[in-house]
Amino acid sequence: MEISDLIVSQHDVKGKILVVDDQIVNVKIIKKLLQEDYDIFMATDGDQVIDVCMDLQPDMVLLDIEMPTVNGFEVCKQLKANPLTANIAVIFITAHFEEATEVKGLQLGAVDFIHKPINPIITKTRVKNQLMLKQQSDLLRSFAMYDALTGVANRRQFDQRFAANWRHCIRDKEPISIIMLDIDVFKQYNDNYGHQQGDNCLALVAKTIQQTLKRPCDLVARYGGEEFVCILPQTDFCGAEHKAKSIIDNINALKIEHGFSNVSDYITVSAGVATVVPHKEMQQDMLLELADKQLYLAKSNGRNQVASIEISNIS
Numbered sequence: 311m312e313i314s315d316l317i318v319s320q321h322d323v324k325g326k327i328l329v330v331d332d333q334i335v336n337v338k339i340i341k342k343l344l345q346e347d348y349d350i351f352m353a354t355d356g357d358q359v360i361d362v363c364m365d366l367q368p369d370m371v372l373l374d375i376e377m378p379t380v381n382g383f384e385v386c387k388q389l390k391a392n393p394l395t396a397n398i399a400v401i402f403i404t405a406h407f408e409e410a411t412e413v414k415g416l417q418l419g420a421v422d423f424i425h426k427p428i429n430p431i432i433t434k435t436r437v438k439n440q441l442m443l444k445q446q447s448d449l450l451r452s453f454a455m456y457d458a459l460t461g462v463a464n465r466r467q468f469d470q471r472f473a474a475n476w477r478h479c480i481r482d483k484e485p486i487s488i489i490m491l492d493i494d495v496f497k498q499y500n501d502n503y504g505h506q507q508g509d510n511c512l513a514l515v516a517k518t519i520q521q522t523l524k525r526p527c528d529l530v531a532r533y534g535g536e537e538f539v540c541i542l543p544q545t546d547f548c549g550a551e552h553k554a555k556s557i558i559d560n561i562n563a564l565k566i567e568h569g570f571s572n573v574s575d576y577i578t579v580s581a582g583v584a585t586v587v588p589h590k591e592m593q594q595d596m597l598l599e600l601a602d603k604q605l606y607l608a609k610s611n612g613r614n615q616v617a618s619i620e621i622s623n624i625s
């Protein structure tokens with residue numbers, strides 16, 4: 311994705327706001343006030359907020375402080391402690407106007423306060439201002455999510471997406487697949503053709519991998535020097551293996567001359583595939599390690615090929 315695409319896509323999106331209050335009537339008042347301008351979601355229990363936020367990824371949470379099970383302060387603390395929800399803007403809604411309460415809320419990471427009973431103009435304005443700041447900082451953050459040389463996702467974006475996809479696949483009992491890719495004999499390419507041409511080769515390979523992954527939910531990231539990793543959520547073993555083979559074919563079809571390779575006259579890649587239907591007791595890093603082992607196997611079997619493994623569930 312180009313930077314200009316990012317800016318355009320930010321403007322297209324209607325802000326998502328989660329309203330949390332144990333009194334449903336309060337939630338409804340705010341929904342009515344804001345629903346024209348934003349997508350509004352509702353929760354009446356502090357307990358649900360973290361889970362809902364991880365799935366929904368709202369831009370903002372309007373959070374009641376006084377709630378029976380888990381109070382707003384506690385919810386805010388949990389949101390800020392979790393990397394998947396830490397960037398969501400929190401505005402507290404409270405019936406009490408006390409300096410100490412506001413200080414505590416701001417120290418926990420909230421960006422603003424709204425007082426009950428709700429004043430429509432103040433509420434709308436505060437929400438609008440904070441949402442604008444949130445979207446601007448999202449945009450800045452997204453610039454830091456791409457690998458400068460190849461234009462595909464970087465390691466940081468990979469880590470975030472993998473964690474989120476892993477979680478979704480646990481919930482939906484769906485398979486998730488990882489493809490680890492490495493350009494064969496790349497050191498010799500760099501040493502003989504020079505780093506500039508090496509960089510061009512990396513960019514072309516990255517672009518080809520990206521074009522081979524057609525679904526928007528799939529992600530390719532630069533994982534290391536000449537190593538790439540793909541996340542394929544809701545993709546079973548056969549689908550992932552097929553995709554890895556297509557990537558290898560498409561790289562071969564580029565016919566990037568490599569006179570110093572013992573594999574082919576052209577640039578080739580090797581791929582390691584691992585698939586699992588994850589469950590809560592599993593570590594996501596295990597899937598990466600297994601894909602990496604398969605990549606090693608593909609290398610030792612002669613490169614320019616796929617090795618793959620499906621992990622059967624031992625629960």
Ligand SMILES: [Mg+2]
Pocket residue numbers: 331332333374375376377
């Ligand atoms: Mg309340």
